[in-house]
Amino acid sequence: MSSLPQILCEKLSAAPAGRLPFVQVMELALYHPDHGYYGAGPRKIGRSGDFFTSVSVGQLFGKLLALRALEEWRALGAPEDFTIIEQGAHDGQLAEDVLKALGSHPIRYLIVEPNPRYRAAQATRLGDRVQWVDSLDALANGPGNAFFVCNELPDAFPVHLVRWNGTRWEELCVEATDAGEFRLVPGEYSCTELATEIESLPQDLAPGHTMEVNLAMLEWLRTLARARFRGSIFIADYGLDEEEFYADARAEGTIRRYHQHQMDGRVLEKLGECDLTTHVNFTRLIAEATRLGLPQREYDLQGRLLGRMAAPWLRSLEGSPPDAATMRQFHSLTHPALMGRSFRCLVLEKPSAG
Numbered sequence: 001m002s003s004l005p006q007i008l009c010e011k012l013s014a015a016p017a018g019r020l021p022f023v024q025v026m027e028l029a030l031y032h033p034d035h036g037y038y039g040a041g042p043r044k045i046g047r048s049g050d051f052f053t054s055v056s057v058g059q060l061f062g063k064l065l066a067l068r069a070l071e072e073w074r075a076l077g078a079p080e081d082f083t084i085i086e087q088g089a090h091d092g093q094l095a096e097d098v099l100k101a102l103g104s105h106p107i108r109y110l111i112v113e114p115n116p117r118y119r120a121a122q123a124t125r126l127g128d129r130v131q132w133v134d135s136l137d138a139l140a141n142g143p144g145n146a147f148f149v150c151n152e153l154p155d156a157f158p159v160h161l162v163r164w165n166g167t168r169w170e171e172l173c174v175e176a177t178d179a180g181e182f183r184l185v186p187g188e189y190s191c192t193e194l195a196t197e198i199e200s201l202p203q204d205l206a207p208g209h210t211m212e213v214n215l216a217m218l219e220w221l222r223t224l225a226r227a228r229f230r231g232s233i234f235i236a237d238y239g240l241d242e243e244e245f246y247a248d249a250r251a252e253g254t255i256r257r258y259h260q261h262q263m264d265g266r267v268l269e270k271l272g273e274c275d276l277t278t279h280v281n282f283t284r285l286i287a288e289a290t291r292l293g294l295p296q297r298e299y300d301l302q303g304r305l306l307g308r309m310a311a312p313w314l315r316s317l318e319g320s321p322p323d324a325a326t327m328r329q330f331h332s333l334t335h336p337a338l339m340g341r342s343f344r345c346l347v348l349e350k351p352s353a354g
C-alpha cells in the first residue's frame with residue numbers, strides 16, 4: 001500500500017509545475033481516508049496520544065458544558081425540543097461526559113460527523129443516546145432549539161499559507177526536491193477568495209512574515225449561519241486576536257505539527273503521522289460571524305469564561321470541596337500558564353436560519 005509521501009509525490013508529478021498549494025497538502029495529511037492523520041479513525045488524545053485537549057483533561061469540561069447547556073435551555077423558556085449539537089466529536093468522549101452530567105435530563109444530543117469510521121467509534125461508545133448527521137446542511141427539518149458546541153475544531157481545518165515578500169503577499173505551495181523531500185515555494189494565488197482575504201492583511205510587516213488564511217473556517221461559519229436551528233454556538237479553541245498574528249515573534253506563522261507531545265514547525269515531515277494545526281484568528285472569526293448574522297455574546301480567555309461558567313457549581317460545593325482530581329482538572333482548564341490563556345471561548349447568538 002502507498003504511504004502518504006508517495007501519494008503526495010504522485011499528485012505533485014501530475015500537478016501544473018509540479019506544485020500544489022499548501023492547503024491541499026494539509027488536507028491530504030490530515031484527511032486522506034486511509035493515510036491522513038485524522039482520516040483512518042479517531043486516534044488517542046491525551047497522555048498516550050500526541051497532544052492534550054480540554055476534553056482529554058477529564059470529565060469536568062463536559063460537566064461545565066452541560067451546565068451551560070441547561071442555562072441556555074432555561075433562557076429559551078425550557079422548551080421540550082432542545083438539542084446539543086456537537087461537531088468534531090472525535091471518539092465521543094465529550095458527548096459521554098456531557099450526557100453523564102445531564103443524567104436523566106431529556107435534552108437530545110446530535111453529532112455532526114462526516115467520517116463513517118468516527119461515527120462507528122462514537123456509536124460504540126454512546127449507543128442510542130445520540131443521533132448523527134453528516135453535515136450541518138443535513139439539519140433540513142430542525143432540530144429547532146439547540147446549543148452547538150465544538151472544541152478544537154477550526155484549528156484542525158486545512159489552511160492556505162501566505163508569505164509577505166516585502167512587496168506583496170505570496171501563496172506558499174509545496175514541491176518535491178531532488179532528494180525526495182518536500183519544500184515550500186511561493187506561487188500564484190490558487191483561488192479568488194484567497195486573493196480577496198489577502199487584501200485586508202497588513203503590508204508593513206518584515207519580509208518573510210508568514211501567516212495562515214483559514215478559508216475553511218469562513219465556509220464552516222456560512223454553514224452554521226444557514227443551519228436550521230436557533231439558540232447559541234459555543235466555540236473553544238486555541239487562538240489569537242488579529243494583532244497578535246502580526247508580532248515579530250509570530251513571523252513564522254502559527255502552523256505546527258504535534259507528535260508524541262513534541263511540537264515543531266517541520267510541517268512537511270512525517271506527513272500523515274503527525275497532527276498539523278494552526279491558531280484560530282478569533283478577530284476574523286467574530287467579524288465574519290457578525291457579518292453572517294451570528295452576533296458575539298461572549299468572548300474571553302478560556303480560564304475566565306469557564307471560571308464564570310463554573311461559578312454556580314463552585315458555590316454549590318461550599319463546605320464539601322470536590323476531590324483532588326476534579327480540582328486538578330479545573331486548574332488545568334483555567335490556569336493562565338496551562339490552558340486558561342492560550343485557549344479562548346466564544347459564544348455566538350444563533351437566530352433561526354432562513
Ligand SMILES: C[S@@+](CC[C@H](N)C(=O)[O-])C[C@H]1O[C@@H](n2cnc3c(N)ncnc32)[C@H](O)[C@@H]1O
Pocket residue numbers: 038045053054055056087088089090091112113114150151152153156157
Ligand atoms: C483536534 S481534534 C479535537 C477532538 C475533540 N473535539 C477534543 O477536543 O478532544 C479535531 C477533530 O475535528 C474533526 N474534524 C475536522 N473537520 C471536521 C468536520 N468538518 N466535521 C466534523 N469533524 C471534523 C477531526 O476528525 C478531529 O476529530
